[in-house]
Amino acid sequence: MNTNYLCKIMLLSLSLSFMSCKINMKTETVNTKSSNKESVTEKNEENPYADANESKRFQSNFDAYFKSNTPSKVDLPYETEEEYQKRMQWWKDAKYGMFIHWGLYSILGGEYNGEITPKIAEWIQNTLKIPGSEYKKLMDQFNPKDFDADEWVSVAKAAGMKYMIITSKHHDGFALFNSKVSAYNVMNTPFKRDIIKELKAACDKQGIKFGLYYSHAIDWDNSQAYIGEGALRDRMNLVDFDSKKMDRAKYLKEKSFPQLREILTNYGTIDIIWFDMGKGLDNEEIREFVKITKELQPNIIISSRIGDEAAPVAMNKDLYFDFFTPSDNYFTGDQMPIPFEMAGTTNTSWGYRKDDHEWRKPNFILNSLIASASRNGNYLLNVGPMASGLMPAEPVKNLKIAGSWLKENGESVYNTTPSPFPWNYNWGYVTQKPNKIYLNVFNWPKNNTIELNGIISSIDKIHVLGNSKNIKFKQDGRFLTLDLAGVSKKEFATPIVVEYKDAELKIDRNLSQNKENNISLDRITSSYMKDEAISSWQFKVHTPGKFKIRIVSNEKGNHSKPVWTGSEQTGSIQVAGKIIPVSLKRDTEMINPTLFFYKEIGSNAGEIELLKAGTYTLQLKGFKIGADKWTEGLGLEKIELIKI
Structure with a gap:
């Protein structure tokens, strides 16, 4: 087994016919019955969170590439x-x-x-x-x-x-x-x-x-x-x-x-x-x-x-x-x-x-x-x-x-298709089947409330897997709020089933402030301009005010001697016309629950005031991003804007 394996993949320039769903700025329909069909490439797909003039400058956050085939004398079987x-x-x-x-x-x-x-x-x-x-x-x-x-x-x-x-x-x-x-x-x-x-x-x-x-x-x-x-x-x-x-x-x-x-x-x-x-x-x-x-x-x-x-x-x-x-x-x-x-x-x-x-x-x-x-x-x-x-x-x-x-609880794992959401949730992981979304809750929310941000489809009912008792919920536009008070937790993870009647699940993939007024900008929802070391997000704010900025990144490299590359880089955050210098410090740390050997590092990066509701662009500048454990650069996970 290779412990120094440099994996290289890149979405840009590929038109693979088995992409599960397209990413764009519009309200989108996700077909959970057949997630393997090719999606039509939208004009702005390579950078769904930047404006049209910027899109050609950005690439996927995968910072490497697939090699295409070269002519060969060795014929391989054809497969549709x-x-x-x-x-x-x-x-x-x-x-x-x-x-x-x-x-x-x-x-x-x-x-x-x-x-x-x-x-x-x-x-x-x-x-x-x-x-x-x-x-x-x-x-x-x-x-x-x-x-x-x-x-x-x-x-x-x-x-x-x-x-x-x-x-x-x-x-x-x-x-x-x-x-x-x-x-x-x-x-x-x-x-x-x-x-x-x-x-x-x-x-x-x-x-x-x-x-x-x-x-x-x-x-x-x-x-x-x-x-x-x-x-x-x-x-x-x-x-x-x-x-x-x-x-x-x-x-x-x-x-x-x-x-x-x-x-x-x-x-x-x-x-x-x-x-x-x-x-x-x-x-x-x-x-x-x-x-x-x-x-x-x-x-x-x-x-x-x-x-x-x-x-x-x-x-x-x-x-x-x-x-x-x-x-x-x-x-x-x-x-x-x-x-x-x-x-x-x-x-x-x-x-x-x-x-x-x-x-x-x-x-x-x-x-x-x-x-x-x-x-x-x-x-x-x-x-x-x-x-x-x-x-x-x-x-x-x-x-x-x-x-x-x-x-x-295997129903929430086996024979499922991936999460319809392009972002992650702190409480766990999402899987799906036709007319069902499974919320695999590992970290029980302190306020007994879970929010799904971006669901447009009307929800029929919600319950814990294996339990027919309905969970109370409220739908308000793109926000679905689950009330888990009185719900019995299962050991390790509690799978919650969200059922809807629509033939296809409708998701709004725009990034948005949540019901708690916080904003989470995952690396996987960003666009990355590698040559200029710029990561960019676009998001909506419904409740303006002051926010603490927290940058979360992962250790990487050999798991017996992991390294954190955050302190090696400096840069800035630019948002709402303000430039905030950033020099990352190891302010908090915790074991990453998925990666086992590697710590997740939290770095406080100052404060910002967003004065009015609307759409904002945030850019992280000067930081090389390398998501994989052997690639150069910061193992960025997300940027959080926490309402003060």
Whole structure:
């Protein structure tokens, strides 16, 4: 698993036919029955919160890009949008899967000859520069007598997970399957059992979809596994091999392609192939992996890490991958135009690490899952089994507790489509189904009141999921106010169902002051001019007055050593004809409920008086914005204007 994965995506210049809804300044209709149809691009779509004269200057807040395809000799199967959507539907409905990292590194548990690896456990051979001749001796110790495929799948099922993905071969080159291509596999250990075969059978028996992780570009056991120069050199085994003598074409031809054919041929239907860290491969090599995969498993779903984020500019042209994988353990909150999957760990490592007891609790698990679902994503949560074949007890317990909540309340998660709102709410996350919106309330409001800002459709009734008792509410223009006094809270999150009779949900996407007279400007609702470092919002004020300004941003980078880049930048806020200098300080902090390892930092940025009702533009100037955890710039979350 890559902990230094720079994910690059950009909405501008893409016209992907599976965008779920258009963003514009007008009152908009959101069709919850079919959210996958292409939307007509409006003139002002790239900057819905700026005036028409400014729109060409701004770009999406995604600060990187998809590469479009280049001409190739490798032909790939043609697929229409309808075929793509049909193939992807089970995955989008599933929302939640189990990742398993298991191999020889599990025996070491993060320690070799008394030295504790400073990085993730499955990279220990590379990190501690262990010679291959020494590392391969672990084969003689690999005998997980407690391994029970049915038990592993039972844990996933009890957790509420709908699919499982296991490392068939990780970067060390050791295979958990019966490979005729390389003797470096599980059949040549004392265990002598095909792990992949047994897990596939157990998943089939219990109704869990089955996928395989395969490290296709990195292989520390192969003398020809060349990746590239610069930072890519760190991914190779340069302890045993000379990069100048490596021939990647030979590695691909003799090991990677043939093993891919093995795992996609010998185990029946494989539902997902999870490639990882394909950066360094060229376009032709990436396409060859896609070609082999689709020829052998036409309905399989392919992860984005097959290459350096190579992607088509249209759905029906040489699709390289089917879902996007952001950086590990990181969720930006953006509603992406294609389905995404956040891959996360139950502690700080992927492979088993015996000194790591920082386990993700059920509340964090459910936050990450439902936050992803609310923005068109899935959640793939990893467990690193011990060398014995047993899963650590603590994550199993936490997974099952979260699973109990999902068993009772899963209607608000599974088979849902993303939030119709382009902004976030402090109390939790929104999902939807036809004629229903689910408010998954994690943070109970202090005044027992929840406000939905922007709903135009007439509401029929509101109730807690599983309880027919109606919740009192009031509709006033674009404001829907729920009275939760007397409503019983559920553990972790309380799903509240808002039902409406309209065939289509009507939403006003203009940013507006709320009923409490505060204003929240999320990064995901802004427009960003990267070259000039300007973020811009337009919003309506109905009750003027004085406001405190608070800027909220996230730590980012390596989760074992997160950094906050706020203090490194200075700039200004410009609104209502005033310029307010901004130098961010760490005034408040809290653990981000979705990101687990990273703190959310609040910075007081002064005050502003808005003298009359009307529409205002606020600009944050001088701050580079980098939403992803490895990108340069401030991890901006939102700007709050709090009425004094």
